[in-house]
Amino acid sequence: MDGNNQRQSAGPAKLVIVGGGAAGMFAAAVAAERGVPCVLVERKARLGSKVLMTANGRCNFAKDISPEQFLKDISRGGIAARCAEFVAEAVRECPPRQICRGFQSLGVRTKRMTDGRIFPADEKAATIVHAFGDLLRDEEVPIVTNCPVKEIAAVKGGAARFAIVANSFSILAENVLLATGGASYPKTGSVGDGQRFAQALGHRLIPYRPGLIGLETRDEKVTRLAGRRFEDGAAKVFDASDKAVFEYRGEIDCERFGLSGAAIYNAQRFIEHWMRERGAAARLSAEVSFGRETVRLDSLRPRPLKEAIVTIGGVDTKEVDPHTMQSKIVPGLYFAGEVMDIDGPTGGYNLTLAFATARKAVASIAKKEKTP
Numbered sequence: 001m002d003g004n005n006q007r008q009s010a011g012p013a014k015l016v017i018v019g020g021g022a023a024g025m026f027a028a029a030v031a032a033e034r035g036v037p038c039v040l041v042e043r044k045a046r047l048g049s050k051v052l053m054t055a056n057g058r059c060n061f062a063k064d065i066s067p068e069q070f071l072k073d074i075s076r077g078g079i080a081a082r083c084a085e086f087v088a089e090a091v092r093e094c095p096p097r098q099i100c101r102g103f104q105s106l107g108v109r110t111k112r113m114t115d116g117r118i119f120p121a122d123e124k125a126a127t128i129v130h131a132f133g134d135l136l137r138d139e140e141v142p143i144v145t146n147c148p149v150k151e152i153a154a155v156k157g158g159a160a161r162f163a164i165v166a167n168s169f170s171i172l173a174e175n176v177l178l179a180t181g182g183a184s185y186p187k188t189g190s191v192g193d194g195q196r197f198a199q200a201l202g203h204r205l206i207p208y209r210p211g212l213i214g215l216e217t218r219d220e221k222v223t224r225l226a227g228r229r230f231e232d233g234a235a236k237v238f239d240a241s242d243k244a245v246f247e248y249r250g251e252i253d254c255e256r257f258g259l260s261g262a263a264i265y266n267a268q269r270f271i272e273h274w275m276r277e278r279g280a281a282a283r284l285s286a287e288v289s290f291g292r293e294t295v296r297l298d299s300l301r302p303r304p305l306k307e308a309i310v311t312i313g314g315v316d317t318k319e320v321d322p323h324t325m326q327s328k329i330v331p332g333l334y335f336a337g338e339v340m341d342i343d344g345p346t347g348g349y350n351l352t353l354a355f356a357t358a359r360k361a362v363a364s365i366a367k368k369e370k371t372p
């Protein structure tokens with residue numbers, strides 16, 4: 001080979017993004033925009049498997065509300081204050097309306113429902129995933145699919161801080177962004193790997209709980225209506241002294257196992273956070289109204305984590321800097337999305353959280369690169 005044509009070794013990657021879901025695709029797009037060279041590595045054969053499932057394939061990616069309202073909604077009823085506090089700066093800098101404008105600038109027409117939820121106008125999640133795919137192709141961002149990362153090892157000496165190890169090769173990197181998602185719907189690729197990598201590097205994990213999932217009941221008032229949907233349902237949660245502590249009005253679906261639908265999901269998320277924050281002794285019950293029926297649920301059994309819309313728990317946000325999304329323990333290690341212990345209610349909050357934290361992480365890497 002002619003020596004003049006030989007390329008100089010490029011050295012370690014500036015940034016490797018592990019996980020090509022909502023947060024990883026958004027992070028790669030921001031990296032391209034800000035001139036941060038990156039490589040995106042995804043376990044599955046295609047990007048955004050979970051995004052494609054969102055809102056029954058329609059993708060409710062944001063809600064048309066202010067960042068302050070967004071933060072209030074996350075912690076409504078006095079739960080998840082830590083989460084709201086941790087994401088506040090990221091959400092203020094990347095509010096839902098800005099996310100919406102960002103997609104519009106990529107040619108995605110959007111649609112606002114009367115309750116403020118925002119979807120692509122064609123109500124196809126694939127439109128969102130294709131918009132990312134087109135942008136990353138045009139910006140020539142290297143993407144490795146069908147490639148589960150097996151290990152992230154800390155490397156000493158030289159510019160590289162990490163070796164990102166896959167089955168048949170490894171990549172050296174100065175910075176790693178873990179965007180590997182939660183631990184629900186494992187078939188979409190989110191199996192808790194990022195949490196394991198973080199733990200191996202010294203991070204504490206908050207135990208998983210299912211979030212936004214149905215509640216089981218054998219009450220005949222429910223099971224005999226299996227298959228029916230009630231648009232104007234209500235789910236109320238009571239504390240041990242029978243004081244109503246949370247109420248959510250919205251759709252309720254009667255299922256063979258019990259109840260699902262937005263009102264149930266948000267009540268269930270509230271219950272999980274309440275129990276976690278107040279200890280197992282915190283007794284709660286719920287009253288669910290749909291059509292002409294009202295059912296009191298005293299044993300509140302959620303469906304399993306693998307069916308949950310979101311994972312509550314994950315990397316402890318106390319060990320992540322909210323101003324940069326960088327680990328406080330391992331310099332150069334960043335986090336975005338559901339891999340962390342952050343979650344919101346139904347209505348586009350969780351995708352917005354993934355996007356806003358991804359933007360925050362990459363913006364801070366870009367800033368670090370510019371600072372001599």
Ligand SMILES: Cc1cc2nc3c(=O)[nH]c(=O)nc-3n(C[C@H](O)[C@H](O)[C@H](O)COP(=O)(O)OP(=O)(O)OC[C@H]3O[C@@H](n4cnc5c(N)ncnc54)[C@H](O)[C@@H]3O)c2cc1C
Nearest residue numbers: 019021022023043054055149180181189337338348350351
């Ligand atoms: C049925 C359903 C409906 C939903 N509907 C909505 C909705 O309408 N609106 C909303 O806001 N939210 C919704 N959500 C929640 C939302 O999809 C998630 O919160 C969001 O996708 C989280 O983004 P993420 O990037 O953190 O994780 P993910 O989108 O799960 O992406 C993680 C990616 O990392 C990859 N990965 C994991 N491990 C590795 C590894 N070792 N190596 C390489 N890659 C790896 C995975 O394959 C995956 O592609 C829904 C969720 C479900 C399950």
